[in-house]
Amino acid sequence: MKPVIAALCVLVTSAAGGARATTVLITGSDRGLGLEFARQYAARGDTVIATCRHPEKAAGLQALASANKGVVVEKLDVSDDADIKSLAARYKARPIDILINNAGVLGAHEDQTLGTFSRKGFHEVMDVNSFGALAVSEALRENVIASTQKKIIAITSGAGSITLAGGKPRRPYYYQMSKAALDMGMRSLGADLKSQGVVVALVAPGGVDTEMNAAFRSDYMSGTSPPAKPAEAIAKMMALIDRLDQAKAESGINVLDGTIIPW
Ligand SMILES: NC(=O)c1ccc[n+]([C@@H]2O[C@H](COP(=O)([O-])OP(=O)(O)OC[C@H]3O[C@@H](n4cnc5c(N)ncnc54)[C@H](OP(=O)(O)O)[C@@H]3O)[C@@H](O)[C@H]2O)c1
Numbered sequence: 001m002k003p004v005i006a007a008l009c010v011l012v013t014s015a016a017g018g019a020r021a022t023t024v025l026i027t028g029s030d031r032g033l034g035l036e037f038a039r040q041y042a043a044r045g046d047t048v049i050a051t052c053r054h055p056e057k058a059a060g061l062q063a064l065a066s067a068n069k070g071v072v073v074e075k076l077d078v079s080d081d082a083d084i085k086s087l088a089a090r091y092k093a094r095p096i097d098i099l100i101n102n103a104g105v106l107g108a109h110e111d112q113t114l115g116t117f118s119r120k121g122f123h124e125v126m127d128v129n130s131f132g133a134l135a136v137s138e139a140l141r142e143n144v145i146a147s148t149q150k151k152i153i154a155i156t157s158g159a160g161s162i163t164l165a166g167g168k169p170r171r172p173y174y175y176q177m178s179k180a181a182l183d184m185g186m187r188s189l190g191a192d193l194k195s196q197g198v199v200v201a202l203v204a205p206g207g208v209d210t211e212m213n214a215a216f217r218s219d220y221m222s223g224t225s226p227p228a229k230p231a232e233a234i235a236k237m238m239a240l241i242d243r244l245d246q247a248k249a250e251s252g253i254n255v256l257d258g259t260i261i262p263w
Helices: 003-009 032-043 059-067 081-090 119-139 141-145 173-196 211-220 230-243 246-251
Strands: 023-026 047-052 071-075 098-101 151-155 199-204 253-255
Touching: 023 032, 032 047, 032 059, 032 230, 047 059, 059 071, 071 081, 081 119, 098 119, 119 141, 119 151, 119 173, 141 151, 141 173, 151 173, 173 199, 173 246, 199 230, 199 246
Parallel strands: 023 047, 023 098, 047 071, 098 151, 151 199, 199 253
Antiparallel strands: none
């Protein structure tokens, strides 16, 4: 098939009758920031491959998919190699413009408190937050390379910035370490995929009102300013992702106001 015909074949008709030219795949999209990403990309008329660990329990996501033909729900546990392999096989040769590595865990407070460290707890957090994003990106890289926008995004945190974290006591060790490792992994991935035009970028949302943020605030940061609403934060994050280019991606961790924080 000629390339131009192949490209036309992947366009899906939007609810508004126009063409859905952008395909977005989101990990961990059954709640929190991931669900809000799915809602807002769907509202924009994009095709959304909304992945989560337990599609059968994802009531909010299933309701979104029922109301919007552009949303498909897929099973993906980012710590499960069989899930990753199976998803990549089902979507082989299908362009993905924006891959959003959003899935993440904070980890149990008691596991990452000085005096009660746990190797198992450490592995769980690193597996999801660092290796999960890397493995999903590896498996779907050809889909991103085949797309128009060619963006791989990882949702990181200022908590993973070694510069910013310095000197603050009582912090979640594994979560911080996992985000720093995620940042380094994505930086290496960006270098490997740059020649193919892929932009690999790290975006930190700041404090946003989700289940993870509530746990973070109660265990580590009570008394600080209230978190942003997910709808506002995701609207800003999507605008930021639209503006991202190689230079911004390579300069550090991108935050919602368009500035960069250091690694
Ligand atoms: N909210 C904030 O203030 C904030 C700040 C900085 C960075 N972040 C980052 O933003 C991302 C989203 O966080 P959130 O605040 O939306 O947290 P959340 O409300 O706790 O949601 C976490 C999501 O990740 C999913 N997940 C966990 N383990 C997974 C796995 N093995 N495979 C696939 N999905 C998995 C969860 O699925 P289940 O429902 O199956 O558990 C859920 O959908 C995370 O990477 C987090 O580190 C958040």
